Amino acid sequence: xxxxxxxxxDIQESDAVHxxxxxxxxxxxxxxxxxxxxxxxxxxxxxxxxxxxxxxxAKEKSKDISLTNQIDALITSMDVGELLVTVKLKSEVGxxxxxxxxxxxxxxxxxxxxxxxxMMKASEISIIEVSDGA
Numbered sequence: 001x002x003x004x005x006x007x008x009x010d011i012q013e014s015d016a017v018h019x020x021x022x023x024x025x026x027x028x029x030x031x032x033x034x035x036x037x038x039x040x041x042x043x044x045x046x047x048x049x050x051x052x053x054x055x056x057x058a059k060e061k062s063k064d065i066s067l068t069n070q071i072d073a074l075i076t077s078m079d080v081g082e083l084l085v086t087v088k089l090k091s092e093v094g095x096x097x098x099x100x101x102x103x104x105x106x107x108x109x110x111x112x113x114x115x116x117x118x119m120m121k122a123s124e125i126s127i128i129e130v131s132d133g134a
Contacts, residue, residue: 002055002096003128004029004048008040019122022048024093030068032122039130049128055098056119057087059108069120075112080105089118 006022006029013019018036022029029048040046061070073089073096085105089096096118110116 002050002052004093006046006048008042008044008046011042027071027093029125030122031125037127037130040127045131046127047129049126050120050124052097052099054120054124055096057098057100058117058119061117067119067121069122071118073116073118075110075114075116077112078110089116091118
């Protein structure tokens, strides 16, 4: 599980859906959820979690995509298997791990030391811990 330390910047709610904006260093993340822990309030320190299989990799940022969570990163290592590749990535926010198919790895011609963009759907990010509230 990838973990990101963040602070809740804003919470919007409509029709039992919450859209929460977080700040992690100089990056901003958006999460979409049906329910939120009661301690989650503006200013709260939280730990966000995202499974490696939900961390996407692109060669550049895009405004023509519905993913708002896009972070510059560097490939630090790769474990290439027959079917899957585990990619370790370093960003300003922290270390990420992405699990992609070998076909995607080969198609993108990914290499260690390469600059890429880590992308995450807002619906795939979760709050795994609330440290404190404002």
